[in-house]
Amino acid sequence: MEFTVNRTTRTRASVITATALVAAATLTAGVGVAGAKDAPKPKATKAQIASLFDRWNDALRTGDAEKVAGLYAKDAVLLPTVSNRIRTDHAGIVDYFEHFLQNKPVGKKIESIVNVLDRNSAIDTGLYEFTLTDPKTGAKKFVKARYTYEYEKRDGVWLIVNHHSSMLPEG
Numbered sequence: 001m002e003f004t005v006n007r008t009t010r011t012r013a014s015v016i017t018a019t020a021l022v023a024a025a026t027l028t029a030g031v032g033v034a035g036a037k038d039a040p041k042p043k044a045t046k047a048q049i050a051s052l053f054d055r056w057n058d059a060l061r062t063g064d065a066e067k068v069a070g071l072y073a074k075d076a077v078l079l080p081t082v083s084n085r086i087r088t089d090h091a092g093i094v095d096y097f098e099h100f101l102q103n104k105p106v107g108k109k110i111e112s113i114v115n116v117l118d119r120n121s122a123i124d125t126g127l128y129e130f131t132l133t134d135p136k137t138g139a140k141k142f143v144k145a146r147y148t149y150e151y152e153k154r155d156g157v158w159l160i161v162n163h164h165s166s167m168l169p170e171g
Helices: 002-038 046-062 065-069 090-103
Strands: 072-079 106-118 121-133 140-154 157-167
Touching (some): 046 121, 046 140, 046 157
Antiparallel strands (some): 140 157
């Protein structure tokens, strides 16, 4: 009988130990999965934010004002380079680009300073130059300007929420 009691006790102890190990493994795996899913996303790199200008510049090259305006948030503010009107809605931004795109602008950054503020916001500011082509004569004109793009990541997409561009003063 003593053998049976020891064997039963050992069996129970083995079952309890095995159950505890399975529970611990399950809990650890669950925490690992939840931790991976719920872990904060890393901030964008400066290079990723700087490349958003290339996306914008590529949209300019399409000649499609709607495509360019689509890179701006619905509540974006545009202080444009060659207009004295502040644009604060989609229609106003489209209107600006319909006129600006007639000159087939191609931008090139001269100097860029990127500040990644957090996972969902960043600022790119600096100097750029546009090559504009007169639609009637084909003559090229170069316009240097200072710029600031403020970006926010909304629904997983980086959008321009504030864009200021102004020609550099002479001298």
